Amino acid sequence: MLDYYLLEQLTTFAQTGTLTKTAAALNITQPSVTRGMQKLEEDFGVQLFERQANRIKLTPTGELAAREAEQLLTASQTMLTKIQNFDRSQHFTMIGTTVPGPLTLVPDRDDVQIAKEFIAIEQISNALTTAEATLIFSDQEILDTTIESRYLGHEQLQVNLDQFTLFASQPTVSFQDLAGMSFVVMRAIGPWSDMIKTDIPHAQFMYQDDRAAFIEIIKHSSLPFFTSNLSQKDAFFKQLSPQQLDRITVPINDPQAKMPIYVNYLKSQKRQLLPLIDEISANWPE
Amino acid sequence: MLDYYLLEQLTTFAQTGTLTKTAAALNITQPSVTRGMQKLEEDFGVQLFERQANRIKLTPTGELAAREAEQLLTASQTMLTKIQNFDRSQHFTMIGTTVPGPLTLVPDRDDVQIAKEFIAIEQISNALTTAEATLIFSDQEILDTTIESRYLGHEQLQVNLDQFTLFASQPTVSFQDLAGMSFVVMRAIGPWSDMIKTDIPHAQFMYQDDRAAFIEIIKHSSLPFFTSNLSQKDAFFKQLSPQQLDRITVPINDPQAKMPIYVNYLKSQKRQLLPLIDEISANWPE
DNA sequence: AACAATTACGGAATCCGTAAAAATT
DNA sequence: AATTTTTACGGATTCCGTAATTGTT
Secondary structure, three states: OOOHHHHHHHHHHHHHOOHHHHHHHHOOOHHHHHHHHHHHHHHHOOOOEEEEOOEEEEOHHHHHHHHHHHHHHHHHHHHHHHHHHHHHHHHOEEEEEOOOHHHHHOOOOOOEEEOOOOOOHHHHHHHHHOOOOOEEEEOOOOOOOOEEEEEEEEEEEEEEEOOOOOOOOOOOEOOHHHOOOEEEEEOOOOHHHHHHHHHOOOOEEEEEOOHHHHHHHHHOOOOOEEEEOOHHHOHHHHOOOHHHHOOEEEEEOOHHHEEEEEEEEEHHHHHHHHHHHHHHHHOOOO | OOOHHHHHHHHHHHHHOOHHHHHHHHOOOHHHHHHHHHHHHHHHOOOOEEEEOOEEEEOHHHHHHHHHHHHHHHHHHHHHHHHHHHHHHHHOEEEEEOOOHHHHHOOOOOOEEEOOOOOOHHHHHHHHHOOOOOEEEEOOOOOOOOEEEEEEEEEEEEEEEOOOOOOOOOOOEOOHHHOOOEEEEEOOOOHHHHHHHHHOOOOEEEEEOOHHHHHHHHHOOOOOEEEEOOHHHOHHHHOOOHHHHOOEEEEEOOHHHEEEEEEEEEHHHHHHHHHHHHHHHHOOOO
């Protein structure tokens, strides 16, 4: 029978090199480590250490065992979080996203939670299978046999300009038109962040971490800022009257400013998720 | 911290369905299982069971946990055997094969052992990485970035015919020539077995499991049997004088009867194995 | 009545920390 | 002298089995 705490002792010994340091790292006494490693050798039935009177080191077998033990420990850790995540997913629908826009359409209910961190595109498959999230928005389709990627609609980037700004009276503008301007920008806007930085020449960006501070700044200045067709559903923006903002909203006509939004979920969970997805889809603007 | 014995209880409960049967299967008392599963829920921090007064069953989370636990248990088991095999490989060179012929060339030394079972072609990569064997003969090259497949030579199948048999005076014979005959055959001859059964029409085979019995039969009968160019190195055959056998050895000229032999090993172990491989290669007939 | 799960209690195994010993640098 | 490993001893935890209890079929 295998003992977990002994595997931990082995891996930390492999890192530290002495029993004393191992004990210190694990907050146990050093004789415990001595006994532990003796027991592990006994359990495995192989020699893991070369012992001299005052010195102990791993044999080649011991080094292999330490590597394998580390793998096993991480495997058990991920298993545990997977189970705990799955259990949570039985009571809540955890929603993740690579892009913040669609979150404004998520209904505010007790059984629906929104993950705090963005998820990278490459992490979507992993996040779903480990039940870190059960529903993930993305701007790309995910190709995976266990995952369904459903197209929801587009998010259209808009710029909000002071009425006296050049271009404010046009029906649309291009990134090129905005060259050289200064914008107030929320920090966490996913792929939009890179896009505006790359595609608007010589622009300046004043990043805001705090949502309320952002609102205050745009209320009491005439600086331009970005929204999208999904922002109108945003609780924060809904409180503001158009007069308070005193801007003209102009869509951006570059093709990349019209971003397709997909929702991704495990096929196996489709049935439970369908009502929520339909609700979000029905609320999609225009 | 995770406890192994509890994972075992969980997986057997998933199989048996009741705590009583679980206890019986594990040779412990039933209250132990009750407490064990309570502790596991405590450790995981999730509800694994639905309990009614007299009935207990897994929740969906519990079923997931049972599946994951089983994976973890097999992973730890394979890890353990891998370590033990590796340790053994530090003291012995374990030799596996898909075909028995090359084993006659393996020197008889204390630090060289021969695996009892044949290894399937598809299992070679796995057997090497788990150190089940450190040197494996095969009749095909293995394509794997961590494995080196070195060509050693050919094994040429021969048939040993009574001198009065038709074809006994020819320099070579074909499988077709042997149609309808009856042969004494050792049971464990790997791919040769299928080949002679498939390629010799209407032949009869009298299979022998025991080597000594096989020798006795061919000594005291005139039945034909198969050998190869590697058999002359075989300890058993070396004891026999040609007169005792009283057969004429004729090579088989079908192309498949000339089988290429490769030796496979982990590239990482090449240095230690090279002397042994060179020794085998040097002993290869003609 | 038979079966299944839980709870209560005492014993046994084991894991830990303290203290002391042995050996090296 | 300082450091590191090992051994010895006593205490605490915990895991187990027996026995009794509750509830269902």
